[in-house]
Amino acid sequence: MVALRTLRSLVLVSTTLASAACASTPTIDAGAAGTGGAGTHAGGSAATAGGNAGGAGGTNTCPGPGYHVDASAIALVSVGALITDSAQAPLAGVPVQVCGLDVCFYGTSAASGRADVSLNMSLERPAYKYGDGFDYAKLAVLLPTTPASQDLGSIVALRLPSYAEGSAFPASGSVTQGKVTLTLQAGTSVVHDVLTYSADQLVLRAIEIPLGDSTQAVDPSLGFARAYAVAPVATTFCPSAALSLPNTDGWAAGSEAEIWIQGLEVDEEYAPYAAWAKVADAEVSADGSAIQTTSGGIPILSAIGVRKK
Amino acid sequence: MSTLARAASLFSLLALSAACGSNTPKIPPELLAGGGCTAPEYPNGPFGAETGQVLANACFQGFRQPAQESHDPSSLETLAFSDYYDPTGSRGVKLILIDTAAIWCSACRTEHQTLSAKNDQYSPLGLRILGTLFQDAARNPASPDNLKTWVETFDSDYAMALDPDYQMGSYAPAETAPLNLVVDARTMTIELKQLGDQDSVLWPFIDAALAQ
Numbered sequence: 001m002v003a004l005r006t007l008r009s010l011v012l013v014s015t016t017l018a019s020a021a022c023a024s025t026p027t028i029d030a031g032a033a034g035t036g037g038a039g040t041h042a043g044g045s046a047a048t049a050g051g052n053a054g055g056a057g058g059t060n061t062c063p064g065p066g067y068h069v070d071a072s073a074i075a076l077v078s079v080g081a082l083i084t085d086s087a088q089a090p091l092a093g094v095p096v097q098v099c100g101l102d103v104c105f106y107g108t109s110a111a112s113g114r115a116d117v118s119l120n121m122s123l124e125r126p127a128y129k130y131g132d133g134f135d136y137a138k139l140a141v142l143l144p145t146t147p148a149s150q151d152l153g154s155i156v157a158l159r160l161p162s163y164a165e166g167s168a169f170p171a172s173g174s175v176t177q178g179k180v181t182l183t184l185q186a187g188t189s190v191v192h193d194v195l196t197y198s199a200d201q202l203v204l205r206a207i208e209i210p211l212g213d214s215t216q217a218v219d220p221s222l223g224f225a226r227a228y229a230v231a232p233v234a235t236t237f238c239p240s241a242a243l244s245l246p247n248t249d250g251w252a253a254g255s256e257a258e259i260w261i262q263g264l265e266v267d268e269e270y271a272p273y274a275a276w277a278k279v280a281d282a283e284v285s286a287d288g289s290a291i292q293t294t295s296g297g298i299p300i301l302s303a304i305g306v307r308k309k
Numbered sequence: 310m311s312t313l314a315r316a317a318s319l320f321s322l323l324a325l326s327a328a329c330g331s332n333t334p335k336i337p338p339e340l341l342a343g344g345g346c347t348a349p350e351y352p353n354g355p356f357g358a359e360t361g362q363v364l365a366n367a368c369f370q371g372f373r374q375p376a377q378e379s380h381d382p383s384s385l386e387t388l389a390f391s392d393y394y395d396p397t398g399s400r401g402v403k404l405i406l407i408d409t410a411a412i413w414c415s416a417c418r419t420e421h422q423t424l425s426a427k428n429d430q431y432s433p434l435g436l437r438i439l440g441t442l443f444q445d446a447a448r449n450p451a452s453p454d455n456l457k458t459w460v461e462t463f464d465s466d467y468a469m470a471l472d473p474d475y476q477m478g479s480y481a482p483a484e485t486a487p488l489n490l491v492v493d494a495r496t497m498t499i500e501l502k503q504l505g506d507q508d509s510v511l512w513p514f515i516d517a518a519l520a521q
Contacts, residue, residue, distance in 0.1 A: 099415060100416065101419070102507055103486070104486055123505075195458050195462055196446040267422065
């Protein structure tokens, strides 16, 4: 049995590991964004079948800082939003969830675009998550403590590129999809969420998040210049993947920047649930063409934000 | 299987089909209602779905001891609530924790990260844990492959069953998970019904019930 227990199939780091991590890592108040923790992995080489395209199985040996969240339960009656496409036309069939640390509720947008979830109970640190990382990018909106019935207004759901347009993960080297390029060191452990995705869905897909239309999930106060949603959600890299983004805004060569990610799952190790945390420092390349990580990197596929220092 | 349970099962299946649309994968007949089973020794009704009421028997396909057996779909066996019915205490079962889970539910995943350790701690005291997996990440009925990946992801060493036709729909809607039922194995009475993974309520309750 002991041997079997060492064969954890990814995604979830062991309870012991998580507990140990939580004991010495940041504690945040509900609603606060995480700070610091430029996430260099604790080290170690790949211990799994990861490190190549479709790698699945085993344990990621680079646990994140872990986040203990003190959250009181919030009484909610219902939460809803109007889900639209980028042209503000209502979108039907977009999956949404209201998920707290303790319980999750599922819903789908109707023909009108309304995606209302009835709850009538208290949830710990609830977030409204839209998209599921299959057809639509997954993002989270941390819910305020009041009122009990919340209307989040209009939310733009972002259709991800098709799987055929996705890029396979290499054993090492760079993979680019859309505007996002990840570079994996040789020996990187790539751990996919095999509970969620089938093998043919394990390709990198990315889309830019329209910040002006996504203020619920990407708080303008974070100061991001650009943000991107990627899939397959929850794929982890150990060590973290280097990130390169186009310098679309024409920042001067050598300009310093920060890379942040959003915690999308309640057991997220790398960012607080439904909040953002810095995972890397970055700099504009000498030729001015790209923003590239200089320390830290992308430990997990989630939403990515970039801001100038 | 009781009429109530059959009716609930059928209703759940119809509701699930309606919810998932025409692309919902067909559930293999052998997995419907766990393939069926009989339990002549099980308590008679009336049955109910609330605290203080007697749990109707239900059958599932699953792994009784997934840490000690193959996870190949051909290794699935019939599990039933009646397997844990212990009116005289001869089986050493005092309480049953029945849990629902879906792959789309991250709170369910968090709960199952700790259940094997809880099983190690509480099984010698008379608690049996039975987890039921009812949907995948896209809300399709859970498949044997989903169950295999689940038990391997969480190193489950407690019973895990498939519930693709959501027989547990008698106790909570399919749009919500997890659900935890604590059942007295002597009478099959529901002692606690709790929506959500609320450790601070569930485990003290189990501690107190086992101490009685």
